[in-house]
Amino acid sequence: MSEHTREAMEYDVVIVGAGPAGLSAAIRLKQLDADLNVVVLEKGSEVGAHILSGAVLDPCGLDALIPDWKARGAPLNVPVTDDSFYMLGEAGKLRIPNFPMPPLMNNHGNYIVSMGNVCRWMAEQAEELGVEIFPGMSCSEIVYGEDGSVKGVVAGEFGKNADGTPGAGYEPGMELLGKYVFLSEGVRGSLSKEVIEKFDLSKGKEPQKFGLGMKEIWEIDPAKHKQGSVTHTMGWPLGSNAGGGSFIYHLDNNQVYVGFVVHLNYENPHLYPYMEFQRFKHHPMVKDLLEGGKRVAYGARAISEGGYQSMPKMVAPGVALLGCSVGMVNVPRIKGNHNAMLSGKAAAEAAYAAIQGGRASDELGDYEAEVRTGAIGEDLKKVRNVKPLWSKYGLTASLTLGGLDMWTNTLGFSLLGTLGHGKSDAEATGEASKFAPIEYPKPDGKLSFDRLTNVSFAATNHEESQPAHLHLKDASVPVSVNLPKYGGPSARYCPAGVYEFVKDETGADKFVINFQNCVHCKTCDIKDPSQNIVWTVPQGGDGPNYPNM
Numbered sequence: 338m339s340e341h342t343r344e345a346m347e348y349d350v351v352i353v354g355a356g357p358a359g360l361s362a363a364i365r366l367k368q369l370d371a372d373l374n375v376v377v378l379e380k381g382s383e384v385g386a387h388i389l390s391g392a393v394l395d396p397c398g399l400d401a402l403i404p405d406w407k408a409r410g411a412p413l414n415v416p417v418t419d420d421s422f423y424m425l426g427e428a429g430k431l432r433i434p435n436f437p438m439p440p441l442m443n444n445h446g447n448y449i450v451s452m453g454n455v456c457r458w459m460a461e462q463a464e465e466l467g468v469e470i471f472p473g474m475s476c477s478e479i480v481y482g483e484d485g486s487v488k489g490v491v492a493g494e495f496g497k498n499a500d501g502t503p504g505a506g507y508e509p510g511m512e513l514l515g516k517y518v519f520l521s522e523g524v525r526g527s528l529s530k531e532v533i534e535k536f537d538l539s540k541g542k543e544p545q546k547f548g549l550g551m552k553e554i555w556e557i558d559p560a561k562h563k564q565g566s567v568t569h570t571m572g573w574p575l576g577s578n579a580g581g582g583s584f585i586y587h588l589d590n591n592q593v594y595v596g597f598v599v600h601l602n603y604e605n606p607h608l609y610p611y612m613e614f615q616r617f618k619h620h621p622m623v624k625d626l627l628e629g630g631k632r633v634a635y636g637a638r639a640i641s642e643g644g645y646q647s648m649p650k651m652v653a654p655g656v657a658l659l660g661c662s663v664g665m666v667n668v669p670r671i672k673g674n675h676n677a678m679l680s681g682k683a684a685a686e687a688a689y690a691a692i693q694g695g696r697a698s699d700e701l702g703d704y705e706a707e708v709r710t711g712a713i714g715e716d717l718k719k720v721r722n723v724k725p726l727w728s729k730y731g732l733t734a735s736l737t738l739g740g741l742d743m744w745t746n747t748l749g750f751s752l753l754g755t756l757g758h759g760k761s762d763a764e765a766t767g768e769a770s771k772f773a774p775i776e777y778p779k780p781d782g783k784l785s786f787d788r789l790t791n792v793s794f795a796a797t798n799h800e801e802s803q804p805a806h807l808h809l810k811d812a813s814v815p816v817s818v819n820l821p822k823y824g825g826p827s828a829r830y831c832p833a834g835v836y837e838f839v840k841d842e843t844g845a846d847k848f849v850i851n852f853q854n855c856v857h858c859k860t861c862d863i864k865d866p867s868q869n870i871v872w873t874v875p876q877g878g879d880g881p882n883y884p885n886m
């Protein structure tokens with residue numbers, strides 16, 4: 338027997354990822370049958386460590402899953418009290434009144450939350466029901482059966498040398514096998530991507546679309562703090578360079594979430610999303626709010642934006658994709674947590690019924706049907722044309738035509754049918770020579786910060802002796818293709834400064850991957866124009882350590 342043989346453990350359901358989708362699935366399974374064996378594996382050092390949402394939470398998912406969440410002490414303590422939307426110019430702002438907005442855009446009844454803390458609370462609820470939760474366990478491989486179905490995952494491999502060979506303290510990890518495997522890895526999950534490709538689940542669907550969301554937590558002057566206030570902006574500084582916008586949510590304890598989303602279908606490869614975010618904070622409206630305060634945390638994560646028409650088939654033999662592994666964000670509402678929870682509940686109910694019927698390792702077709710035709714499908718279908726309108730015709734069209742289309746969809750019809758997205762975000766990237774470079778002001782160290790200083794506020798950590806978890810399919814492409822053709826955009830689109838082009842001792846260009854800085858946002862895997870960068874999981878427990886995100 339090899340020195341590195343893996344042990345196997347058998348469960349009824351194996352769940353990858355302790356986000357709102359995975360934890361909801363675990364809770365629902367044990368609510369339905371306390372005797373089911375359910376395990377949740379999470380790559381973060383603790384549940385919540387890798388969770389980054391705004392977040393304004395629509396509690397409909399929680400209502401369906403744990404109706405007495407209030408009595409159970411769920412950390413939903415800050416109801417939204419006011420909701421404003423501004424179009425920004427460089428120095429001015431124009432408030433868009435709330436009354437022309439379709440009712441679905443209303444935040445009444447929603448809560449400003451730390452989703453990290455909501456997930457920590459959900460994990461407690463799951464553990465009380467008997468779910469086994471293992472943080473610090475990255476799932477790095479899928480285990481397939483002889484019939485090709487998904488049987489489980491490999492988790493907990495530790496201690497490789499930088500060249501990939503087993504180091505002194507090498508642990509081969511375990512095979513966690515289940516009648517069903519749920520992949521709830523969130524946006525651009527690495528195992529989900531493999532499964533989507535292997536089973537051709539995106540066939541006949543529109544390409545998935547993404548944004549890059551960056552977020553800081555600020556502690557501000559109590560005199561300026563307005564607990565429960567929600568503000569969204571569009572326009573400056575992105576202008577016509579890219580789609581996107583900001584969010585400013587006042588939670589409790591004089592804290593404010595300041596976030597900025599850049600749609601990753603931008604063409605100009607000189608665009609520097611992180612610096613757009615930093616520049617945004619110098620708008621008079623934001624500057625007035627933040628001046629005198631301090632930034633206490635920073636993080637970044639991609640957000641799925643393809644919506645209804647981009648959802649791949651979400652089941653294959655033995656496996657189901659949940660939440661943002663499918664892409665369930667309602668883009669104009671910037672909300673996906675409620676759908677992640679509802680998808681977890683639906684997947685659990687389908688798996689429970691299947692297991693009751695003596696089935697295993699087949700397709701959970703009832704889950705897919707529920708997502709497409711139930712509450713999630715209804716939520717996403719109404720807004721399906723907003724993103725394609727924005728991509729094709731710009732911000733004004735998405736506000737006017739998109740607004741009209743959301744209204745007609747609310748009334749039960751659409752004049753536009755279902756518009757497509759066309760290209761992937763990687764394909765949308767244009768050649769550097771066709772666009773003007775963009776000058777960004779130097780961060781002032783008070784409102785705006787250089788990237789590496791900010792990354793230290795994500796408390797990210799990766800054991801340096803392991804192999805880089807960011808793989809290049811072809812090591813020559815960054816310098817031979819991406820630098821001359823696209824101006825080396827990874828040096829700018831990465832919000833953590835992982836990628837650099839430097840000169841070697843002979844003066845030749847060299848590509849450097851500082852994987853230690855990675856905050857697991859997955860933007861590189863999405864936006865690399867050559868689709869040459871593959872994001873894989875590092876060893877468990879590595880990555881950001883978000884406190885209250």
Ligand SMILES: Cc1cc2nc3c(=O)[nH]c(=O)nc-3n(C[C@H](O)[C@H](O)[C@H](O)COP(=O)(O)OP(=O)(O)OC[C@H]3O[C@@H](n4cnc5c(N)ncnc54)[C@H](O)[C@@H]3O)c2cc1C
Nearest residue numbers: 354356357358380391392393476523550660661672673674
């Ligand atoms: C900047 C930003 C702002 C947002 N604002 C809002 C908002 O205000 N309201 C809202 O409702 N939604 C918001 N969203 C969307 C919301 O974050 C997602 O819809 C939601 O997180 C999806 O939940 P999930 O459980 O599918 O995935 P996630 O929340 O991403 O959770 C996935 C979990 O799986 C773990 N994981 C991944 N891969 C592996 C692996 N291979 N092995 C082990 N563990 C793994 C991750 O570490 C993570 O803990 C926002 C998103 C962003 C980026």
